Amino acid sequence: MKLNDYPEPEIRPLGPDDAPSILLDPTRTFRDFGETGFTPLDEIVAQTVAYYRDHGVEGGYTHLRSEKNS
Numbered sequence: 435m436k437l438n439d440y441p442e443p444e445i446r447p448l449g450p451d452d453a454p455s456i457l458l459d460p461t462r463t464f465r466d467f468g469e470t471g472f473t474p475l476d477e478i479v480a481q482t483v484a485y486y487r488d489h490g491v492e493g494g495y496t497h498l499r500s501e502k503n504s
Contacts, residue, residue, distance in 0.1 A: 448454065464470075
């Protein structure tokens with residue numbers, strides 16, 4: 435992949451309302467609902483790009499700060 439060089443991200447301590455991890459264990463879900471098939475990542479990316487080409491990108495929110503706005 436042709437990845438650009440990016441600066442190291444700023445690492446901050448977790449806040450009181452931050453989740454310690456976003457990694458989820460699907461064991462119980464699979465037990466309750468059965469195994470499921472997963473869509474390959476390249477297919478998901480292609481569908482996402484097609485969606486935004488059709489619908490455009492408007493608005494949005496990020497908690498990240500821009501260097502020009504800092």
